[in-house]
Amino acid sequence: MLAATVTSFSTRDPLSGLTVGDRPAPEPRAHWTTVDVRAAALNQHDLWSLRGVGLKPEQLPMVLGTDAAGVTADGREVVVHGVVGGASGHGVGPDEPRSLLSERYPGALAEQVAVPTWNLVDKPAGMTFAEAACLPTAWLTAYRMLFTTGGAQPGQRVLVQGAGGGVATAAIRLAAAAGLEVWVTSRDEDRRTRALALGAAGAVPSGERLPVRVDLVIETVGAATWSHSVRSVRPGGTIVVAGATTGDPERMEIQRLFFLEIAVRGATMGSKQDLEQLLAFLARTGVRPLVDSTVPLARVGEGLARLARGDQFGKIVAEV
Structure with missing residues (x-):
């Protein structure tokens, strides 16, 4: 599958460590679900990962991305809650510390991402995948x-x-x-x-x-x-x-x-309950995320460069 990974660290030129290419698809795992990603938003967290913050050299290559919206194998349209472990422990057990996708487990800037099934929240019908990817x-x-x-x-x-x-x-x-x-x-x-x-x-x-x-x-x-x-x-x-x-x-x-x-x-991120309440708030009010721009996953480096320059107004989204 196509994925954006960090393959080396650089504090001065973080994008030099970005590689977009073929990676193994997620393997089946009990209590986890593989999602076909339709859109994944870019975050400062991705740039920090490229600088080596929160990752160790032995973890490389690591698929980037904490946000995703997509479709499961049975056709369910979902938004991915990107926090794994911690208080919930769903899919990993109660003793695993909290982490975000792309810290301990491969992230969402890929054609597929695997997450604990508990982490999936239904995408509102009136929301695009690009909009939904901005939320987590x-x-x-x-x-x-x-x-x-x-x-x-x-x-x-x-x-x-x-x-x-x-x-x-x-x-x-x-x-x-x-x-x-x-x-x-x-x-x-x-x-x-x-x-x-x-x-x-x-x-x-x-x-x-x-x-x-x-x-x-x-x-x-x-x-x-x-x-x-x-x-x-x-x-x-x-x-x-x-x-x-x-x-x-x-x-x-x-x-x-x-x-x-x-x-x-x-405050750091939010709980799954927060995400569910946010989705309900948006569904009822009609408010939608502001998408600054979209890029194909294959050209995600262009989006990360725009994010690094601070040129965006709203969210930059990679579409699959």
């Missing part, structure tokens, strides 16, 4: 940050740092559809304009003071936006962190955190 990482993370971890309620204000990425665009659309007042930041004027079109109530240049304090901050940028996040949230508000693309901040500003009783909480 970026959109699931945004949903968990907003509602499960952040506890957002209709009428509250939320700040989304760094409009443009997959999690950020997902958070804007989900929050607006749920009745929240959404503010966004970006260095790029065009991205701010596009964020307003997605449903944001206001957009300001990165670091600029907001006209209001927010109840919740969606923080995935890190060092470049952390101080702004701390100063933008109301006393008693919450900052939910799910990434640091610009690195860790040099100062946590602890005095402001404890004096204003600001809660800082972390």
